[in-house]
Each structure stands twice: as structure tokens, then as C-alpha cells.
Amino acid sequence: MSFRVRETNPVAASKETFTYGDYEKWPEEQRWELIDGIPYDMTPAPSRKHQEILGELYLQFAVYLKNKSCKVYLAPFDVRLPQGDEPGEKVRTVVQPDLTVICDHAKLDDKGCLGAPDLVIEILSPHTAAKDMKLKLNLYERVGVKEYWLVQPLDLTIMVFALHSNGKYGKPMVYDRQDTISVGIFEGDLRVDAAGIFGEEEN
Numbered sequence: 001m002s003f004r005v006r007e008t009n010p011v012a013a014s015k016e017t018f019t020y021g022d023y024e025k026w027p028e029e030q031r032w033e034l035i036d037g038i039p040y041d042m043t044p045a046p047s048r049k050h051q052e053i054l055g056e057l058y059l060q061f062a063v064y065l066k067n068k069s070c071k072v073y074l075a076p077f078d079v080r081l082p083q084g085d086e087p088g089e090k091v092r093t094v095v096q097p098d099l100t101v102i103c104d105h106a107k108l109d110d111k112g113c114l115g116a117p118d119l120v121i122e123i124l125s126p127h128t129a130a131k132d133m134k135l136k137l138n139l140y141e142r143v144g145v146k147e148y149w150l151v152q153p154l155d156l157t158i159m160v161f162a163l164h165s166n167g168k169y170g171k172p173m174v175y176d177r178q179d180t181i182s183v184g185i186f187e188g189d190l191r192v193d194a195a196g197i198f199g200e201e202e203n
Contacts, residue, residue: 020080021089031076035135037092043127049153050123054098056197057121057151061101064190070103070118078112079120081143088114093139098123098151101185116140118185121149137161141169147185156198160184 015022017037026032031042046054054074061072077100081093088111101119102108120140122132132150140148141163148161148169156177161169162184175181177198183190 017092019089020091020094023094024089031096033096034092034094035139040131042096046123047125047153050098050125052199053123053151053153053197056199057099057192060192060196061099061190064186065101069105070101070186071105071108073100073102073113074098079117080112080114081116081139082114095136095139097121103185116143116145118145119147119149119183120145121151123151123153125153137169141167147183151197153198156194158194158197 018034018039019037020034023032023034023039033040033042058072058074065072075096075098077096079095079097079100080088080091081095082088082091083093091114097117097120099121100113100117102113103118104115107113107115107117122128122136124132137148137150141161144163144167146163150159150161150172152158158175158181159172160175160181161172164170175194177195179194181192181194182188183192
């Protein structure tokens with residue numbers, strides 16, 4: 001399986017892998033992610049439907065989290081995932097999930113998040129689906145993201161992976177637009193309306 005990686009680099013095109021220090025020097029108008037030092041292109045821009053779904057997801061989470069300790073963030077929002085105790089500029093994985101929930105304020109700084117979020121949501125597109133369903137799934141499991149949602153706008157489904165006590169994701173729960181999704185990291189106190197996320201059915 002192949003993914004679209006960075007074809008040119010304005011800083012050091014001869015390098016094979018990169019760090020957050022390199023990433024910070026790239027042009028702000030370009031969006032990229034780094035996974036284990038390999039850059040991945042985030043273009044083209046999200047579709048209108050993608051943005052509608054993301055906006056509704058953010059709204060439902062934000063309303064629930066108002067005056068609570070956890071925070072929810074929309075992309076672009078840098079999530080740096082160190083492998084150990086390396087300095088920040090040496091971190092080799094930086095992702096920009098569509099939606100991120102973080103409950104440990106010690107992980108937050110002016111640059112975004114340093115460490116694994118509690119929940120991550122990615123909205124699939126033809127350009128990102130392979131990366132989100134394989135590469136990022138493995139990454140989020142490895143770093144300990146407790147809950148990972150994959151939203152499929154084409155077939156109107158949501159796959160929810162929950163981290164088990166053994167540090168592995170189990171078989172995902174699959175929901176459609178008729179369902180209400182109980183958010184596991186909040187022990188079911190937040191129930192997300194899938195019909196609201198996908199909007200009215202189109203004829």
C-alpha cells in the first residue's frame with residue numbers, strides 16, 4: 001500500500017527522514033504530517049462535506065465539554081508524538097487529526113499537544129483513507145490513544161476503535177446514521193448523534 005509522501009522539501013531535499021525541527025521551517029501555507037520521520041502531503045483542501053461533518057462533530061463535543069477539564073481542537077492542530085524523552089525539535093512524528101480531545105493539560109503548550117491525545121477523529125477522503133485506516137491506526141494504537149474514530153462520509157458510517165487493557169485496539173464498533181454513539185472516554189456521558197453529524201439525507 002502506498003501513500004503520497006513529500007516530493008520536494010524547501011529545507012533539505014536530500015534528507016531521507018525529518019524531525020519537528022525541520023517541520024517548523026516549512027512554509028506555513030503548506031500542510032504536512034510526519035510519521036516516523038516520513039512526510040505526508042495533506043493537500044488537497046478538505047471538501048465541503050468534510051467540513052460540514054467536522055463542524056458538527058466539534059459542536060457536539062464542544063457543547064458537552066464546556067466548563068469541563070478536557071479540551072477539543074480542530075485541525076490544523078499539531079499533535080507531536082515522541083518515541084521517548086527526546087527533545088521537542090527531535091520528535092519524528094507530528095500529525096494533524098481532524099478532531100482531537102485532550103484531558104491532560106500537561107500535554108498542551110503553545111505549539112499544540114505533546115503526547116497522546118485521549119480521543120482522535122479522522123474523516124476519510126479518497127486522498128487520506130489508506131493512511132488513516134492503516135498507518136494512523138497503527139500509530140494511535142502504539143502511542144496509546146484511548147479512542148480512535150474513522151468517519152466515512154461516502155457510506156455514512158463511523159468506526160470506533162477502543163484501546164483495551166493490553167494496549168491493543170479490539171474489533172471496531174461500526175455505526176450508521178441511525179445510531180447514537182456513546183463516547184467511551186467519558187464513560188457514556190456524551191452520546192453523539194450520528195444523524196446530526198451526517199446531516200439530512202440527500203435525494
